[in-house]
Amino acid sequence: MSNNNKKWFSLDLGNTKKEATGSCGCGKTSGGCGSHTHDQISDKDFDAAVDAAIGDERKKDGFDQVFDVQMDRRTAFRKLTASLLIGAGAVSTSCSVTTGENAKEKAQIDWEEQFKGNYKLMTDEERNATVERLVRSYQLRKKKNINMSSKDAEKDVLFGYAFNISKCQGYMDCVSACVEENNQDRNSQMEYIRIHEMKDGKGFKFDEADDNYYHEVPAEGHFYMGTQCFHCDNPPCVDVCPVQATWREDDGLVVIDYDWCVGCRYCMAACPYDGRRFNWSTPEVPEEEVNKNQHYLGNRMRKKGVMEKCTFCVQRSRAGKNPACVEACPTGARIFGNLLDPDSTIRWVLENKKVFRLKEDLGTEPKFWYFMD
Amino acid sequence: MRRLKVFRSLVKDSLDTTTQGSKRYHIWMAFLTFVMLIGMYCYSIQLEYGLSATGMTDRVSWGLYISNFTFLVGVAAAAVMLVMPTYVLKDIDFKQAVLIGEGLAVAALIMCLAFVVADMGGPSVLWHMIPGLGVFNFPNSMLTWDVLVLNGYLFLNISIPFYILFRRYQGKVPNPKIYVPGAILSVFWAVAIHLVTAFLYQGLQARPFWNNALLGPRFLASAFAAGPALIILVLAIIRTFTEFKIEDKTIKKIGMIVTVAAQINLIMLVSELFKEFYAPTHHSESAYYLFFGLHGKTALLPWIWTAIPLNVLATVLLTFGKLRNNLKVLYFCCFILFIAIWIEKGFGLIVPGFIPGPYGKIAEYTPTGIEIGVTLGIWALGAFVFTILAKTAIKIETGRLRFKTK
Amino acid sequence: MTKKNYIYILGCTCIVTLFSCKHGEGEYHNITDKIEAKSKNYHGTSISSEQLLEGIETVEISEGPHTFLIPERKSQIKSYACTECHTKPLHQLKTNDTIKKAHWDIKLAHANLNTMNCITCHNGNDMDNLKSLTGNTIDFNRSHKLCSQCHSKQFEDWKGGAHGKKVAGWAPPRASMTCVNCHNPHKPSFETRWPARFNTQKVKERE
Numbered sequence: 001m002s003n004n005n006k007k008w009f010s011l012d013l014g015n016t017k018k019e020a021t022g023s024c025g026c027g028k029t030s031g032g033c034g035s036h037t038h039d040q041i042s043d044k045d046f047d048a049a050v051d052a053a054i055g056d057e058r059k060k061d062g063f064d065q066v067f068d069v070q071m072d073r074r075t076a077f078r079k080l081t082a083s084l085l086i087g088a089g090a091v092s093t094s095c096s097v098t099t100g101e102n103a104k105e106k107a108q109i110d111w112e113e114q115f116k117g118n119y120k121l122m123t124d125e126e127r128n129a130t131v132e133r134l135v136r137s138y139q140l141r142k143k144k145n146i147n148m149s150s151k152d153a154e155k156d157v158l159f160g161y162a163f164n165i166s167k168c169q170g171y172m173d174c175v176s177a178c179v180e181e182n183n184q185d186r187n188s189q190m191e192y193i194r195i196h197e198m199k200d201g202k203g204f205k206f207d208e209a210d211d212n213y214y215h216e217v218p219a220e221g222h223f224y225m226g227t228q229c230f231h232c233d234n235p236p237c238v239d240v241c242p243v244q245a246t247w248r249e250d251d252g253l254v255v256i257d258y259d260w261c262v263g264c265r266y267c268m269a270a271c272p273y274d275g276r277r278f279n280w281s282t283p284e285v286p287e288e289e290v291n292k293n294q295h296y297l298g299n300r301m302r303k304k305g306v307m308e309k310c311t312f313c314v315q316r317s318r319a320g321k322n323p324a325c326v327e328a329c330p331t332g333a334r335i336f337g338n339l340l341d342p343d344s345t346i347r348w349v350l351e352n353k354k355v356f357r358l359k360e361d362l363g364t365e366p367k368f369w370y371f372m373d
Numbered sequence: 374m375r376r377l378k379v380f381r382s383l384v385k386d387s388l389d390t391t392t393q394g395s396k397r398y399h400i401w402m403a404f405l406t407f408v409m410l411i412g413m414y415c416y417s418i419q420l421e422y423g424l425s426a427t428g429m430t431d432r433v434s435w436g437l438y439i440s441n442f443t444f445l446v447g448v449a450a451a452a453v454m455l456v457m458p459t460y461v462l463k464d465i466d467f468k469q470a471v472l473i474g475e476g477l478a479v480a481a482l483i484m485c486l487a488f489v490v491a492d493m494g495g496p497s498v499l500w501h502m503i504p505g506l507g508v509f510n511f512p513n514s515m516l517t518w519d520v521l522v523l524n525g526y527l528f529l530n531i532s533i534p535f536y537i538l539f540r541r542y543q544g545k546v547p548n549p550k551i552y553v554p555g556a557i558l559s560v561f562w563a564v565a566i567h568l569v570t571a572f573l574y575q576g577l578q579a580r581p582f583w584n585n586a587l588l589g590p591r592f593l594a595s596a597f598a599a600g601p602a603l604i605i606l607v608l609a610i611i612r613t614f615t616e617f618k619i620e621d622k623t624i625k626k627i628g629m630i631v632t633v634a635a636q637i638n639l640i641m642l643v644s645e646l647f648k649e650f651y652a653p654t655h656h657s658e659s660a661y662y663l664f665f666g667l668h669g670k671t672a673l674l675p676w677i678w679t680a681i682p683l684n685v686l687a688t689v690l691l692t693f694g695k696l697r698n699n700l701k702v703l704y705f706c707c708f709i710l711f712i713a714i715w716i717e718k719g720f721g722l723i724v725p726g727f728i729p730g731p732y733g734k735i736a737e738y739t740p741t742g743i744e745i746g747v748t749l750g751i752w753a754l755g756a757f758v759f760t761i762l763a764k765t766a767i768k769i770e771t772g773r774l775r776f777k778t779k
Numbered sequence: 780m781t782k783k784n785y786i787y788i789l790g791c792t793c794i795v796t797l798f799s800c801k802h803g804e805g806e807y808h809n810i811t812d813k814i815e816a817k818s819k820n821y822h823g824t825s826i827s828s829e830q831l832l833e834g835i836e837t838v839e840i841s842e843g844p845h846t847f848l849i850p851e852r853k854s855q856i857k858s859y860a861c862t863e864c865h866t867k868p869l870h871q872l873k874t875n876d877t878i879k880k881a882h883w884d885i886k887l888a889h890a891n892l893n894t895m896n897c898i899t900c901h902n903g904n905d906m907d908n909l910k911s912l913t914g915n916t917i918d919f920n921r922s923h924k925l926c927s928q929c930h931s932k933q934f935e936d937w938k939g940g941a942h943g944k945k946v947a948g949w950a951p952p953r954a955s956m957t958c959v960n961c962h963n964p965h966k967p968s969f970e971t972r973w974p975a976r977f978n979t980q981k982v983k984e985r986e
Contacts, residue, residue, distance in 0.1 A: 114497070114498075118501070118507075118508045121508065154824050154825060154826050155824065155825075156817075156821055156822070156823070156824050157824050157826065158813075158814065158817065160814075162941075164941065164942075167942075169969055170974060171972065171974055171975060172974040172975040172976045173975045175975065175976050176975040176976050179976075188425075188980055189978045189979065189980040189981070191976075191978060194732070195974075196732065205733075206732040206733045206734075207655075207658075207729060207732070207733025207734070208733070209732070209733075211732070211734065211981075212977065212978050212981045212982060213974065214973070214974060214977040215973075216971045216972060216973055217971060217972065217973070217974055218971060227732065233809075233810045233813065236577065236578060236579060239513045239514065240513075240514050240515065240516065240576075240577070241510055241514055242502055242509070242510050242514045242516040242517045242520070243501040243502055243507055243508050243509070243510060244508045244510045245501070259498075260498070260501055260508075261494070261495065261498075262493055262494065262495050262498055262499055262501055262502060263424075263493050263494015263495040264489075264492070264493055264494070264516065265434045265435060265492075265494070266514070266516050266573075268431070268434045269434060269435060269574075269577055269579065269580060269726070269727070270577045270579055271579055271731070272578060272579035272731050273579075273731055274730055274731040274732055276431075277431055278424075278431055278434060278494065279423070279494070280423055280424050280425035280429070280430070280431075281422055281423040281424075281425035282423060303495075304423035304424075304494070305423055305424060305493070305494025305495040306494060306495060307494075317949070318826070319826070319948075320826045320827060320828050320830070320831060320947075320948040320949065320950040321831060321947065321948040321949070322945060322947075322948055322949050326944075326945075326949075329944070330961070330969070331961075331969060332942060332943045332944040332956075332961065335940065335941065336949050337940075337949040338824065338949065338950070339814045339818070340814065340817050340818040340821050341818070341821060341823075341824075341951070342818055342821060343951070343953075344940075344949070344951075344953075345939065345940020345941070345945075345953065345955075346940070346949075347814075347818075348939035348940045348941065349939070349940060349941045350814075352939055352941070353936075353941055362578045362579070363578070364578075365809055365810040367810060371941070373932070373933075373936065373941075373942075430984050431984075432984060432985075557785075557788065558788065561788055734985065735985065736984045736985045
């Protein structure tokens with residue numbers, strides 16, 4: 001992981017030191033290539049010295065970077081225990097001899113989850129470790145197995161979406177499929193997608209549109225328009241996040257690390273498209289309705305006090321499938337695909353239909369286009 | 374070594390000072406503690422049930438907490454209006470007032486931070502925001518700027534008065550070469566904290582109500598009216614209840630500051646109203662909602678129509694020198710101005726920013742009891758902190774608290 | 780003293796201002812440029828729909844510049860081939876009106892009877908195949924050719940991908956549903972029905 005383009009302040013003692021060592025460019029780590037001068041200590045020696053000094057913490061980030069380097073884990077733990085309630089709970093359970101193995105393991109997992117780093121900056125091993133912990137934690141708590149992926153963005157993929165206004169009939173099958181696919185809170189009836197019912201001949205009057213109709217559809221003299229997260233290429237929500245808990249992936253998906261989010265809701269205020277949702281209370285999904293095919297950045301279970309939003313069903317789209325809304329739509333109003341593939345259907349739509357986007361003047365560059373037949 | 378000894382003695386003495394006092398003082402502190410406990414109880418409920426215990430929704434996602442935060446940043450920034458003339462322009466008049474002002478700034482900043490923490494969805498992972506430990510999205514996120522400037526300002530406002538008091542405590546004269554640069558820095562810093570807080574809102578293209586160039590300057594103007602107004606009221610109280618001498622001249626001079634700031638604020642208000650209502654676009658809907666209600670939703674009308682007349686009345690009264698120099702009128706004006714700006718820069722600014730929503734949908738916001746409880750608790754915390762700071766400072770300044778060499 | 784301070788503070792302000800420019804953007808002016816630039820060297824991705832298409836029988840069709848898969852149709856039609864029942868040409872199968880007719884439940888709701896009836900698409904003499912307006916044979920697996928005779932605009936959109944749905948995923952190879960996978964050819968328009976969901980919380984929120 002290269003840290004040259006880092007723009008945040010995080011103590012990365014390990015990383016900078018490592019870059020300083022293997023810098024000859026010949027690829028070898030021993031002093032065999034011509035570019036090493038002899039008065040330098042050899043890279044091998046230097047590496048050994050660095051290893052001795054900082055051990056294997058060179059690639060860790062966030063909390064780990066600081067605390068593992070400066071002092072041993074136990075000291076750090078003890079110091080933080082006093083101030084962090086959840087940590088205190090975990091430690092007391094893990095220290096107690098009377099509690100069972102399971103409880104101990106749970107506490108251990110909770111502890112490590114509480115103090116893990118930002119997913120965006122994790123190494124692959126760390127990512128796998130946290131996914132394993134989450135799967136294990138679910139197993140311990142619910143006695144059920146889930147399947148969680150941490151698949152990265154694929155090369156040469158940029159996801160885009162098109163919505164055919166003339167086709168949408170307002171059945172809301174997409175909304176339903178989305179809720180079931182993405183394990184959204186059933187209590188607060190959280191929905192990522194909104195379908196706006198607009199009157200013919202009035203243009204796009206969102207303020208007069210009804211996004212919570214309940215009558216037979218399509219209603220006479222109305223048309224329907226769906227909105228959700230548009231996965232902007234220049235997303236204002238990403239800029240404003242104080243902790244980089246949300247970012248744009250290489251395949252264009254704007255995702256959230258639910259465990260890194262501090263819940264300040266600044267991104268919500270910054271989103272011009274009403275794309276983001278907040279867990280005002282602990283989200284609840286009946287056990288039998290939980291979608292167990294999950295992705296770390298997608299539909300895994302959230303906790304209270306964090307943001308979430310449409311991810312174009314990252315757990316599906318990165319596996320080649322269409323998002324749940326696209327698959328559920330009975331009218332074919334929703335088109336999804338790879339913007340970089342010149343032969344893809346989404347590209348044909350963009351090149352051959354009269355497409356437009358919402359609030360284009362804001363410069364957010366949404367990757368969600370509307371068109372009509 | 375000696376310094377450490379003096380410091381230890383100072384802490385002990387100030388503890389003595391703050392725990393002893395008249396009956397009225399004890400009742401006051403007990404009352405504040407009680408309110409704080411209520412606030413903590415409410416916060417514990419909020420922690421358990423999440424922010425659903427508040428009136429906020431996906432539609433109006435910031436409410437009472439952020440409103441108060443915004444207003445208090447202004448109060449904190451206003452301390453500069455006293456610092457500048459005293460330290461930089463060497464106007465001796467303000468010297469007694471300045472420590473009170475900085476104490477007020479410290480209290481306001483602590484309240485600001487408390488409001489921000491109360492507003493967080495995940496307070497247990499707030500360490501993600503600490504530079505070094507977590508990931509600090511600087512300079513992209515204005516919120517990280519705000520964290521930096523607020524904490525920096527807090528540090529400045531603690532260290533400068535502390536230095537002065539520490540010297541006085543030992544019976545020495547503070548060295549201007551040490552504190553004047555700090556004071557100058559804090560002048561710039563105070564402008565920065567309020568401007569940065571304004572930019573927090575101003576930089577959001579999603580919210581046209583906030584996304585206007587006048588927001589920052591208006592923040593400053595209103596802050597320099599409301600902050601010193603509060604200082605005047607506090608000075609008036611201190612004058613009555615303690616032996617700390619504050620001359621009429623000082624209060625009148627601060628009154629002058631309040632007047633000018635209030636006048637500028639009013640001009641900007643007129644400019645804003647003109648822009649919103651002369652040629653209204655759909656971006657003016659938030660302003661319509663605030664002042665006249667939209668589609669039958671009128672929750673903010675009583676608030677804003679309290680604030681505007683109070684604001685105008687106070688500014689007009691203050692404009693006449695004769696009325697302003699009458700202390701009773703001045704106190705009254707300061708009080709109503711403070712209330713008016715609290716509404717305007719709090720509720721009247723934050724809530725309409727979210728109404729109507731990005732797609733024109735209107736969901737109104739009413740704070741819940743829990744939310745009000747936490748808010749009152751934090752205000753009590755601020756008053757508590759300020760009382761402690763002021764009591765120690767006054768005792769040292771009046772020379773009754775001195776380091777005794779054994 | 781003070782002058783020095785002022786210069787110092789001014790300097791700091793300048794540095795902060797310079798440093799405060801937003802980073803990480805501006806590589807592309809807009810998304811169209813980005814798509815254009817990044818797709819220049821496109822050589823396909825490792826993500827494929829092939830696995831998802833396993834078990835679905837498809838046929839490959841070529842229409843103009845577009846070549847893609849559509850689901851195989853004949854095996855999906857109940858009791859195909861038709862000639863298993865319709866052993867003789869239609870006019871020879873005619874009986875008196877008292878017994879139940881085959882396909883009695885089909886009510887044609889496609890255009891009006893001036894424009895279309897059964898034999899617009901079906902051939903009484905060759906029931907295993909469809910027929911074009913000019914009487915040419917169209918295979919049941921290529922039924923889109925029949926529809927496209929009138930619905931040329933929809934056909935264009937369908938070929939490109941703006942009309943209709945994909946069979947499995949977005950990734951290549953492209954497999955699109957054909958007309959009759961969504962539209963009942965005898966009654967092609969969608970029916971009105973109730974929405975799948977109603978949000979009671981939203982109502983409460985907006986009271």
